[in-house]
């Protein structure tokens with residue numbers, strides 16, 4: 001039975017030359033799931049860190065994703081082989097279609113074939129709305145295992161999360177800390193809750209995700225934050241605190257609005273000017 005780890009280590013916007021150390025630090029802190037993507041340009045370094053960690057392959061859950069320029073049956077089949085080669089792994093635990101653009105039907109067919117061939121253990125998508133998931137289910141007779149979506153206190157999308165779950169798909173939160181947007185780390189209500197528990201704002205927000213039953217992918221380059229983000233078992237938010245956080249919802253994305261034309265244009269432009277390349281320069 002497929003089970004997504006509760007906490008994965010995210011590697012978006014970690015420059016390739018910093019990634020091996022970052023993933024090594026995460027694995028040493030106790031993370032056992034790592035999320036990368038072709039578009040992050042750091043799969044090779046992620047793979048090096050995992051292979052050098054001294055852990056057997058079955059102890060680390062590895063996710064990667066096909067970007068919008070890798071979609072289509074032939075393209076995505078090649079993309080899976082390319083990611084496996086870059087990572088230096090025989091299989092991926094989870095492979096996602098990064099966004100619902102381009103020929104994602106052909107891509108999904110490639111994912112199904114790769115699963116049958118044992119190259120990926122589970123298949124999923126990211127940034128799909130529930131109606132698109134339902135369509136995949138009807139068209140292919142098999143729903144994705146996971147839908148990885150932007151989710152944090154300022155974008156809670158509770159009806160969508162419920163609809164994703166109702167289909168039997170596991171929603172997974174990306175950017176659970178909203179990348180610090182909207183001054184999340186100094187928000188007065190979150191700070192008051194954190195102080196009441198002797199915890200940090202980040203820990204409160206991650207715990208809130210856990211109490212909502214949402215697996216998450218969080219990134220940190222700080223050794224202290226890495227540890228903090230795993231230290232969530234010694235407290236519990238009250239119903240009132242959960243309700244206080246529920247009220248922070250702004251009802252719109254903070255980071256990725258895939259339903260905006262300008263955003264779609266920006267994402268296609270990104271192919272020519274990848275952010276990570278800029279960071280690595």
Ligand SMILES: NC(=O)c1ccc[n+]([C@@H]2O[C@H](COP(=O)([O-])OP(=O)(O)OC[C@H]3O[C@@H](n4cnc5c(N)ncnc54)[C@H](OP(=O)(O)O)[C@@H]3O)[C@@H](O)[C@H]2O)c1
Nearest residue numbers: 010011012126174175176177178179202218219220221225
């Ligand atoms: N599927 C998709 O389309 C998609 C899109 C975006 C992201 N993702 C995945 O989701 C992962 C997480 O999202 P994200 O990296 O964008 O944002 P995030 O995890 O919400 O935020 C990362 C930021 O929070 C800070 N932080 C982390 N822990 C902290 C703590 N305990 N205290 C204070 N600050 C803390 C980090 O700084 P420090 O380094 O200083 O700790 C970093 O600046 C990505 O890395 C990627 O793997 C997927």
